[in-house]
Amino acid sequence: MTNELEENIVERDFFARAEEEQRDFLAQTWCNHCMEVDLGMVNPKEFESKDRVWIEGDCVKCGHATVTEIVEEDEE
Numbered sequence: 001m002t003n004e005l006e007e008n009i010v011e012r013d014f015f016a017r018a019e020e021e022q023r024d025f026l027a028q029t030w031c032n033h034c035m036e037v038d039l040g041m042v043n044p045k046e047f048e049s050k051d052r053v054w055i056e057g058d059c060v061k062c063g064h065a066t067v068t069e070i071v072e073e074d075e076e
């Protein structure tokens with residue numbers, strides 16, 4: 001089933017990433033609520049759309065949602 005919104009968003013499997021990558025992404029966060037970097041996140045979910053990839057999770061400190069954008073090189 002696909003939702004045809006502005007962007008076609010697909011959920012990916014965050015846990016398919018290498019353990020090191022998972023650790024890094026979970027540690028390297030920015031929380032808009034705490035206004036602090038690297039507080040960490042839990043409950044990560046990875047999404048992708050046509051132009052970008054990001055991870056959504058909950059801030060370890062305050063529990064608010066945090067989003068980390070991932071910059072990936074395109075494989076052509």
Ligand SMILES: [Zn+2]
Pocket residue numbers: 031032033034035039059060061062063064
């Ligand atoms: Zn926070």
